[in-house]
Amino acid sequence: MDEKLGGEAESAGARRSRADRGGGAAARRAARSGGGPGQSLTYIRRRIGVYEVLDEEGLALIEKNADTILEEVGIEFRDDAEALELFRQAGADVRGERVHFPRGLPRSLLKTAPSIYTQHARNPDRNVEIGGKGTVFAPVYGPPFVRDLDGKRRYATIEDFNNFVKLSYMAPSIHHSGGTVCEPVDVPVNKRHLDMIYAHIKYTDKPFMGSVTAPERAEDTMAMAKIVFGDDFVENNTVLTSLINANSPMVFDETMLGALKVYARHNQACIVTPFILAGAMSPVTVAGTLTQVLAEVLAGASLTQLIRPGAPVLFGTFASSISMQSGAPTFGTPEPSLVSYGAAQLARRLGLPFRTGGSLCASKVADAQAAYESANTLNSTLLAGTNFVLHAAGWLEGGLSSGYEKFMMDIDQLGMQQRFAEGVDLSENGQAMDAIRQVGPGSHFLGCDHTQANFQTAFYRSNIADNNSYEQWLAEGEKRADQRANELARRWLESYEAPLLDQGIDDGLRDFIARKKESMPDAFT
Template sequence: MQRYQVLSQNEIEQIHENTLRIMENIGVVMTYRPARDILEKGGAILDGERVRFPQKMVEKELKNVPSSFTMYARNPKYNVTLNTEDSVYAGPNCPPFVTDMDRGRRPGTLADFIEIIKICDRLKNVDIQSQIPCEPGDVEVARRPDVMLYNTLKYSEKPFMGSSLGYENAKRGIEMASLAFGGMEAIKEKPIMASIPCTLTPLAYDDSMLGALMAYAEARQPQLINSLAIAGMTAPTTLAGLVSVQNAEVLAGIVLAQLISPGTPIVYSGAGSNAEMSSGVLSIGSPEHALVSLVVGQLAKYYQIPCRISGALSDSKLVDAQAGYESAVTLTMGQMAGGNFILHGVGIIEGYNCTSLEKLVIDNEIIGYMKRINKGVAVNEETLAYDVIEEIGPKGTFLVHDHTLENFRDEFYMPTIGDRWVYDQWKSRGGLSVEERANKKWKEILENYGEPTLPNDIDAELQKFMEIY
C-alpha cells in the first residue's frame, strides 16, 4: 500500500544529516557508566558523561538492525511479525487512571489492570499486550513489575511488553517471562517481550533506561527505543528541529543496543508532539503530533527499521466526539505513515493519563477499519468481475448472485459495535449510543472470559520465582 510522504527524500536526508551533526558535535549525555564503556569501545568519543558519536560509527551500527522479526506468543496463533510494511497494534501504556461509564474515573488498581488485560486479550484487533495498561496503584512499587508481568502472562496468550526500570529489574523480568517459554536460551532465538526504554529529552538518557536497554539487548529481546520530544519545551518549536533532536536520541540508543548484540530487534520509536503553549502541557491529539508521526514513519523507512507510532490518542476527558475525531486522525496518520508497532492503539484519553474501558472497544473498531483499508484493493480476474457484470447487465441486481455470497465477507469490514441500521431498527434494538454499546461489549467479554489458559505447572513456577526475588 502506498504511504503518505509529508517530506521529500531530500528533506529526509537533510534531517538525517542534521541528526549526525548533533550526535557528533553536541552529543548525548549518558549517566550510566557501563553504557559509556561499551560505546567508547565501539568508537564513541567521551567527554565526561557526554558521548559523541562519529558518523561512520552510527551508519555502521544501523546496518545491523533487522528490518523484520517475529514476536512469539504462548498461543502460536497470536505470533506477530514486525516489519517495515505491516502494522500491529498494542494496548494503552502507563495511564495512572481508569474510567468507565458505571464506576467513573479512579486511580488504577490491580483489579482494573487484570480487567484491561482480559479485554485486550479478547479484542481481535489488539495484537500485543502493553506493559502498563493502567498503573496498579494498590500494589507495592517494588513488587509492581513482577505482579504486572505475572498477571499479563496468566490472563493473555498474546505477545507482551515488559519493564524498562533499570538493568537488574529488566533482567529479572526477562528471566521470569522466559519460564513460560522454555528458558533464556529459547527466547534469544524466539523473542517474546518488548520493552520501551525512553530518553531523557533533550539529548540524554538516565541510568534506569540505559540499564534496561542493555538487559534487553543482552537477551536479544525487541525494544522500542523511544523519545517523546515536546516542541516548545524539550525540543525546538519547529517540527524539523524537534525531529532532529528526537532522531539523535533514538539513534544513540540503537547504536548502543547493536554494539551489545548485533542484530538485536529494534522498533524505531518517536512519539514527539507539541506543548499547548497556554499551559505548557503536552498535547497528543494535535495536528502537529500527526505530522511528527508522518515524519517518523519516513525516517524509519529511510533506515529500513520497523517503527512505532502512537495510535488512538486524545486529549479529551471523556469518550466523546473529541475523543472520536482525535483518535481517528492519529490512528489514520499512523497508518498513512506506515507505522508498524502502533502503541496506545486502544483506550487512551486525557493525554496518556487515563484508560477508558469503553474506548478500548471503540478504538478496536477503528483499528478494524484501518486494517481493512491497509488490505487495499485486489485487482484480478475474479475481482474485476467482468463475467458477472455481463450476466447481470443493466438494471439487474447483484444481491443474490453467487459472486456476492462468495466475496462479501472477505471484501467488506463488518462492524463489531458500529450501528448501520435504519432509524426504526436502531430504536427497536434499544436506541443505544456507541458508548453504551461499548459498555455492554466489555462487560460481555469479562463475563464470558472463562478460566486462564496458563498451565498450572508454569503458574506455580512463576509464583515461586516472585517469592524468591
C-alpha cells in the same frame, strides 16, 4: 502512556492445543465483522503503500543536521559508566557524561541490527513479525487512572490491569498484549511488575512487553520469560519487545539505560523512543523535531549493538504538540502526523522497524473529541508504515487514563484499519465481472449470485456503530456509541475464558513471584 508520562526447548505455547487456529478465510470474515471474543487476526501484512512527506533533499538535510547535533552538541548518558566506556571504545568523544559522536558512527554500529524480527508468543500462532510490511497493534500503556464501566475516573487497580489484558486477548484486532496497560496502584510499586508480567502470561497467549522501571525489574521479567520459554529459547529468540524512552531533550537516564542493557544482552527488543512534547522537549517546528528525534534514536539505538550486536531495536517516536496557552499536550493535530510520516521515512532509511502513533486524544471521556483526535492519529499511523503501534486502544486524557469504553471503540476502528490495509482485491472474485454480466444495465446487484456469495464478508461491519433506522434506534433505548461500547465490554469480560497454560509453568511462575515478594518489604514510592 510512555514511561516518562506515567510512564530448549519447545515453548509452552508450542505444546498447547492449536484447536483455535483459524484459516485465512476466517480471518477475513473476522476483519470485516469486527470479530468477536477469542477470534484472533494475525498481525497486519500491509498491501498498501506508505505516505511520505519528505523528498530525498529533505531527508538528507535532516540526517545531516542530526549528525551535527550528535557531533557538536552531544547526547548525555547519565549515571552509567558502562555505557560511556562502551561508546569511548567505539570511537566516540566522551566528555563527562556527554557523548559526542563522529559523523557516521551510530549508523555504522546499527548495521548489525535486524530490519525485521519475530517476537514469539507462548502460543506460536500468535507470533508477530515486527518490521517490513508488518503492522502490530498493542494497547494503551502507562496510565495511572482508569475511566471505569461505571463512568468514574479513579486510580487503576490490579483488577483493572487484568481486565485490560483479558480484553486485549479477546480483541481480534489487537495483536500484542502490550505492557503497563494501566498502573495498578493498589500493589506496591516495587512488586507490581511481577503481577503485571504474570497477568500477560496467564490471561493471554499473545506476545507482551517487559518492565523497564528498574534494571532489576527487567531482570525479573527475563527470569519469568525463561520459565515460560526456556533459557536457550529466550537467548536465541526474541520473546519481549520493551519500551525505552529518551529523557528528551538529548538525555538518557540510568533507569532506561539499565533496562535497555538487560534486554539487549538477552537478545530482546528495545523500542528506543524520544518522548517529545514539541515546544517543550523539542523545537516547535516539524523539521527541528525530526532532527532531534533522529539524533536521540541514533545514539540510544546504537548502544544496543554495543551491548549485543544483532539484538533487535526499533526506531521509536512519540511526538505531540502542546497548547501554547496552557502547555498541555494536544493530539490529532497536523504537526505530529507530519513528524510521524517523516520519522517513518528516516527509520526505513536506517533499516530499523518503526514505532509511533496509536489512538491518541486529550479528551477525558469517549466522546466526539476522543473520536476525531484518535482517528486522525491512527490514520496517519497506518499510512506512515508503522510496524509497532503502542497505545492503539484505550488511551484517554493525554495518556493519564485507560478507558474501558474507549478501548472497545478503538478496537472497532483497528479492525477497520486492518481491512483497509488489505488493499484492493484483484482476484477473479474481486473483479466481479460475472456479477456485472449477470445484472446488466438498469437493474441492481442485491440479488445476483456474486452478491449472495459475498454479502457476509464484503464490507466491514462495526460492532459499535448503529446503522439502523431512527425508529429502531429509539426502540432500542437511544444508545450512544459509548453506551454500546460499555455493554460490549461487560459482555466480553463475563464471557472471558483463559487460554491454556501448562500447570508446571504456572507453578513455577507463582513460586518465583512469591519468593521475590518475600525478599523485600512493600514500597509505594
